Amino acid sequence: MLTHLLMIVLFAVFAGLPLFYAWRVFRLDEAARGGWLVRVAEAALLLLLFLALGRWDMAGLYTRWVLVALLAAAALLSWRRHACRPWRVAAGPSFWRAHLSPLAGIAILGGLLVWIALGVFSAPAPHALRFPLEGGRFAVVQGGAHMLLNRHYGHPAQRYAADIVAVGPAGFRARGLLPDDPSRYAIFGLRVVSPCAGDVVEAADGLPDLRPPRMDPENPAGNHVVVRCEGKGIRVLLAHLQRGSLAVAEGARVEAGDLLGLAGNSGNTSEPHLHIHAVDAATGLGVPMAFDGRVPLRNRLFRR
Template sequence: MVIYILLGLTLLLALGSMLLLWIAVTRPLQYSRSLVFLSCSLALFVYLYGTWIFLSAYTKYVFAAAFVLVLISAAQQPRKEPVRPYAAWRKWVNRALAWILWVFIILYFTGTTGRPRRVAIGLPFKHGKYFVLQGGKGLPTNLFHYSLRGAVYAMDIVKLDRYGRRANRVFSANLHDYVSFGDTIYAPCDGRVVRANNTNPDNTPPNMQRGPTNTNQVLLETGTCYVFMAHMRKGSVMVHENDWVKKGDPIGRIGNSGFSAEPHLHMQVHMKESNLPWYQCPPLYMELNGKSYLLNEIIDADEK
C-alpha cells in the first residue's frame, strides 16, 4: 500500500535526522558542522513534508520535541575524537545535500507560480478541525493537482478527530472509519449553481474512478469566479442546477466519489472569463475566512 510506504519513509527520515544529529553533536565541532547542518535541514524537511497525517496531524509536534531532546541529550555527552580524519569530500556532500533540502523547504512556502492571484471566500465547514491533505502554490507541494487541468491551487481537505486523526486507523476499506465521510459542506460564497451531480457511487478505498462527470460535485458561479467542490457522497447533494445559494447554506456532504482514494473535499476556484469553460479560466489561490493554507496545515473552523 502506498500509504504505508509514505508513512514508513517519513518515519525513516525522521529517525535518520535524529541519528545524524546525535553523531554530529557528540563529535568535536570542527568535524561536525556540516553534519549538524544536514541533520537540521533533514528534520525541517520531514517536518513540513512528512505524511504524519496517516498517524495523526499532531505527530510532527512529537517529532519536533524528540529532535530537541536528542539535541539536548547529545550536547551533554563527552565529545569523541573520530578514529580517522573526517574527509573534506564528506563535508561538501553534507552541505550539498542540505542545500538541496533547503530548496524544497523554501519552495514549500513560495511555490513555483510566482505571486498568485487570490480570491477571498469562506470556509466550507462550520465546526471542527480540518487538514490540508494536498495543496499549496504549485510545485512541489501540490504535485498531484499540478498535473491536472487548471488545478494548480486546488486543495484536498479532510476532517480530523480530537486526536488529529483523519481515520481510526492508518488505512481502512470501510468508508465509515473516516472522520470526513458524511461531514456537511457549506457554500463558501453566494452564487448560482451551474452544475450539480448526485448519483455517482462512493468508492471503496483505495479504488478510484477517473472521469470529468463521475464525481458528485457542485459548481458555483459568482460575478467574478467559479468555485468547484467535488467527491461528495452519493445522494447527499442538496442543491440543483440554477439554484441560488447564500454563503453558509448546506450544499452536500463529503464522500468518496470519482477520482478519490479516500473521503475528502476537493476545492478549486477559477477567475470568471467569457467564452471559456470554467476549468480553462485562470486558477485562483484561495483565502478561506481571510487565511491561506499550505500543505499539511490544520484549519480550525471554530476560529472566528
C-alpha cells in the first residue's frame, strides 16, 4: 500500500505541477513582455527538468509530450495578450523585486539542469556494447552519470549501471500502476541477449520470480549472468532473469546477440526489469556503456 501511495504522489507531482504551471502561464497578465518572458522561462525550465527526471514509463511516454504541447499552447495564447505591451515599465517597483520569485526559480532550476549536464557529459568514453534485449520498445528508467538520474550512481561498481523496462503500444511499462502479477509487465519474458562476444564467467538460476513489490535483498542480482567481454577488459552483469530461463552455463562461449535468458523479477527488485552494468575486470570499478552507439540515459528509448 505504501508503494502504491508513493507512485500516486510521484505521478501527481510530475504530471500535476507542469499542468499547474501551464495554467498559470495561460492566465498571465503582466504589465510588460519582460515579466511575461520570466514567468514562461521558469515554467519551461521546470518542465525540462521533469522531462529528464520523471518516470514516464509509469506516467506514459506520451503524457510528457501532452504536457509540452499544453505549455506551448498556453504560452502562445498568453503571448497574444502581451505582444503589444512594452518590454518594461518605468513606473512601479523595480523589475527584480517584482519578479524575485520566478527569477529565483530560474536560477535553481537552471542550476540543477547544468549540474546534471555536467555529470552526464563529463563521463569517460563508454564501452561499445550490443543492446541486451530483443522483441520490443525499451525505456531506460535508471541510467546516466548523475545521482539524480541513476540511483546506482553512488555504488562504485554500478556507477554507470542501467535499469531497463519495456513499454507497450500506449507507452506504459505495465498494465496497471503497480500490478502484483509479473506477467502484466511488458518486459517479463522477453529475450535477454549477450551484449558482447566472450565467455560466461558466472551464471545463477533457480530463484523465484517475486510478485511486486516483494523483494529479495539476500540475493541482490537474482538469477543472473556475467559475461567477460573479449578484448574489452570488462565484465558485464545482467540481472533479475526469469527462473529456469537461462540458456547458458558458466564456461560457455557466447557471441553478441546470443540468448542468455529471459527477463524476470528475481532478486532485490521491486518490479520486472533488466539491470545491467559493466566493471573493469582488473579493478572491479564501474565503467560507462553505450548500446548501439547510445549511452543509456534515463528516459532514453531503444527499439529492438
